[in-house]
Amino acid sequence: MINNIIQLPQPVEKHFHAINTDDPATFLSTFAEDAVVFDAGKEYHGKTAIKEWSDHDYFEARLRLKITNVVQNAKEIVVTAKADGNYDKTGLPDPLYLDFHFTVDGDKITCLRNVLSSNSRAVPLPQPIATYYHASDIFDEDLLASCFAEDAILVDVGKEFLGPEVISKFILKANRDAACKTEITNCMEENDQMVVTATISGNFNGSPLPLDFHFTLNNGKIKALNIVLAGQ
Structure with missing residues (x-):
């Protein structure tokens, strides 16, 4: 669901x-x-x-x-x-x-x-993922951390970040530094993961950039998140 x-x-x-x-x-x-x-x-x-x-x-x-x-x-x-x-x-x-x-x-x-709303196409999202994007939009560090399991892992551009607080701080700092804006374009289930495709724009080379966010969910929390170029 x-x-x-x-x-x-x-x-x-x-x-x-x-x-x-x-x-x-x-x-x-x-x-x-x-x-x-x-x-x-x-x-x-x-x-x-x-x-x-x-x-x-x-x-x-x-x-x-x-x-x-x-x-x-x-x-x-x-x-x-x-x-x-x-x-x-x-x-x-x-x-x-x-x-x-x-x-x-x-x-x-x-x-x-x-x-x-960053979800300007009204793409249906599971609750923890919808909360993730809302928290990212409003730069709410505590709310963003609450989306993740205690042993969660983020992989972004080959780098690993462990734990809710570390992940939250990294994501929001990156978003602030690059003045990122997110436009969600799709969400689909694939190999026990939810894959959200979004276009990210901001003050960085290659903007706008289509990315795939591979979410693994467990008990209403994000267990793992792997961010890659769309289609990879």
Whole structure:
């Protein structure tokens, strides 16, 4: 099974239902009084600011969101959704996929961060692999380490890295140094591995570069990851 089903927390489920049914009152009720939203490089603190933002960017634009993937960890729940509506689409990918990073406390959303999704083709991914790419996108070292088994091994360009913390530090440093961006294009099962093909672009020779990520999974964790040129 490629992608596990995760039950959305009630406020997150209400959040998407309210958007898709043009219900701004219910939408606003899902947020805590001191909630904060990060969207398109701007911050909105408190329900008054969130209402002004959502009235314009969501409800006037008749935004519609179709959920394609969900990742959950101890800190947050990340929902990938295909977006459409009457907003300005200039310079945006078509179709547009967004990652909605929710922090929830009880029955209220305390923080929401919206970013463009690296999984822009809505490729179904197993949960630990989806979490791997989300953590890499947002440079979350702890979350990335949590994807790996304690005895995990990473092989990248012939070099070996052992253990979750070592692997996480190496991946995020490499991504930061090269300002890497990832576009996932395919995922398939092959010889008891999940092989994710992605195009990596950034400040390095050969960019953009198609790579195959060979994941070996065990008990919901990444046991091994071998990164090679696509097709090798």
